[in-house]
Amino acid sequence: MQPFAYSAPTTLEEAVEILDKHGEKARPLAGGTDLLVQIRGGRFDLDTVVDIKKIPELNEISNGNDELVLGAAVPCHKLYDDPSISKSYPGLIDAATLIGSIQIQSRSGFGGNLCNSTPSADGIAPLIVHSAVANIQGKSGSRSVPVEDFCTGPGSNVLGKGEMLVSITMPNKGDKFGAAYERFIPRNEMDIAVAAVGASIMLDSNGKIAEAKIALASVGPTPIFATKASESLKGKEPNEAAFKEAASIAKSECSPIEDMRGTADQRKHLVEVLTERMLIKSLERIGG
């Protein structure tokens, strides 16, 4: 590890300026639960670590009637400590309570999880099924990108030189909406998903599925928005047959590899099992 500078800007402009100046040689630091380990492991050779926790916008949580705005540096525990967020964004809460450990959850958050952009990220699939959008600030202005389009490969994403994630926004879909996220790990904590599935269901006034979303993790180079499986549910009765069909389609939408955490076949099988389970759980949570 080479010595590096630590900067703690208090404005977005200042942060963007530093990131732009150093390019690849600078990384933003939120909770640091990934970054510090990566620096020590020799993954980055940095000139500067930019602590973004002193920028007000990045610490904001605004839970309005229509949407939730989550600052990029907000740690997980702030979500599950707030009952109103827990009620409207259950998929998010599933992830917030299982990332790392209690200690990790008090530092790490969805912003860092998204920017770290690993295929196994526990935070990204739930954001996708909650229709979240990433709000990005760069030197030449701001832009918003749907979370499902954010990651471009293992550890890479759409952020350009000098760009940083400011917040994540997701709509409050009301009482007819339910969501859930679960990962498969051989143990009961402190592990990385062999495969994981997030799902959400919104019912129309007739009790049919108005909208469904299924997102997969650890089964491809990025978290995957399983669009065909999601579309297959639209307009259907929320029943076992529909869920099973969607689960089967989701299985065909992933492209897992074999590694130390699991085999490709095992992961595909788990996607099918977990998709059905998450759809059932999402449905159970509607109105609950």
Next chain:
Amino acid sequence: MTINFESKKKYNVIGTNPIRHDGYDKVTGRAIYGADVKLPGLIWGEVLRSPYAHARIKSIDTSKAEKMDGVFAVITSKDIPINKNRSGIDVNLKRDVDNILAYEKVLYKGHPVAAVSAADRNTAKEACKLIEVKYEILEPVKNVDEAIAKNAPILLEDIEADHLGKTVNNTNIAKHFRHELGDANNEFKNSDYILEKEFNLQMVHQGYIEPHNATAHWDENDHLSLWSSTQGMFAVRDLTAGFLDLPISKVTSNYVEIGGGFGGKTKVYLPPVAAILSKKSGHKPVKIIMDRISVFQGSGPAPGGKIIVKIGVTNEGKINSGAVDIKLEAGAYPGSAIPAAAVCCLACYNIPNIRVDAYDVLVNKPKSAAYRAPGSPQVSFAVESVIDEICEKMTWDKIDFRIANASKEGTRKPDGVLYHKIGFIETLEAAKNSDHWNSKIDKKDKNKIYGRGIACGYWHNGGNRSTVDLILQDDGNIALNEGSADIGGTRTSISMQVAETLGMPVESIHPSIPDTDKIGFTATTGGSRTTYATGYAGWEAANKLIEEMKKRVSILWEEPEEEIDFADGNFYSKKSDLKMNIEELATKINPTGGPVTSTASVNLSAAGNGFGIGICDLEIDPHTGKTDVIRYTAVQDVGKAIYPQYAEGQIRGGAVQGIGWALNEEYYIEKDGTMANTSFLDYRMPTALDMPNIDVIMVEVANPLHPFGVRGVGEVPIVPPLAAVGNAIKDATGSRIYSTPMKPRKILEVIDNG
């Protein structure tokens, strides 16, 4: 002299649960561990390790690293004193020294190649990157099958292997030996049912939390002082002195507390490297601490391997023949746990005809080390699975069958050694009568499947050399010095035996573990020998102290020594009503000849064979293969639990490690022979959330070789869980898994195929 060790004496101290002597220091964080050692002028060392599993070192250029600011010294294997005359080195010492710094070849990823000392740790790490090593990459040997294949790459080109007494060159089988009892090959003809199965196991790591570390100061007067996390400070002294060509009296190995070892800290990795760096850095003290990746890649795991078990039974329910072929992965250098594995495999049963063939197999993985009952969990997984399958096939009760075939006093082990008094049958009966065995599995989720397994395990336990010194202080307390590293509360278990003998409270005994210059040789803490052997030395030292105190009492009372009795901490006159306790004597002792001290050393050849049983209930999600142990009971003959809470703690810890080994732990080896999962994130040891409370039933059948009946506790409990879990999986799914770890993918496969 014959001592009747069998009497059921009522004890005052033994069997109680006092606050351990090192408790306050450890819970307050004040205890000094290897990483805490600070010396004036301390600098840091770092080890450069091989990125390849198997390669020839073409050249090492250290010049850039040497020129870096803050760097004091860079060393390679050429700087190790005994390597100056390679032809003169004993072959075992040569293997050991090549493991601490590779000579000409690297044999596993993580094999040390060079080392650097620098002003700070980060500089030392950066300097390692400047060392240029040119390798010729060789094909890696990844497992037993590859090692013994025709035309396999040979790890040790100078090997002279002993295969059943013949010397063999150009082989990866470093040793092959055989045990035979009766005539196993012919006797299978008289078996009514024979079952033969093959089992494969992956390497696993002990997973101690504290990484290996060493601080060394080789001073200008050529005296070397060492501090390192080790189970055996004398082993560190002796091996380091051997590598450095120093007399042992020039090396002082200091005791520091140890944050877990489980057998993995019986090897010596860093102290000699730190020592050479110290000398080359102008006699500055040098500290090295491994990171977790280096611990996984570079320090000894327990061997994986291939085991074939064949057992023959008669229709009457007797095992009449057993044959076991054991091939264990030694890692890069010879010395896997085959000697113990070959005895432990069939040690639970009274079998008239036995053949065991054991092979020590070299593979391009770190040199294996001891891990709790080394060799026994692997072979017991195989044998206890076959026993389970036979019982099911023949519809025999799994405990009754084992009782009918259990080893007892007079049974011969596979190596021909006779058992003295052992408690295996009593342990089986305790399991049979246990609440767990007599209650149904708690099947609380209708979407899950459930199973129960039972399995046994054996470990012979250790004897060897130990020393204890006692000093009666003027205030009536006892200072106790002993040479055993305290891994699991042994300061207290030894002190309790001394306190019991002296009739004093254990709080009056003040134990210390001094350095290797200040106590007689004491063998490494391991093999479950410490409470047994060092405790034995403590008992002897206490008796010697009593004899010496009697002399002093006799002077004070002006009565002949033989007229003085000692009982429960008091001296009595046989002919008058004079009485005095130890505390009172202490205040009057100086005029009688100065301080009273005693010392006792033992070298015990045999120990108290231990047997254990695991009963395991599993809950399995049949759609994901997720497996949870929902109830586990460990039953074990401990001989005598000196300190019951700690004995139970040892049993629980062993059970947890065995369950982890059974379910998810493994060295995941990539195609290039390198270990992929070198972190606690991906080396899946159980967490607290993965374990139920482990129930413990301790059986006490006194070991006749020990004054208090101690057998040794720590190793046995890791043995039964592998097969207990496997047998429970069979019970739940209807199919058996013949390899470890029995992870979710394999469970799904057997459910799909079953």
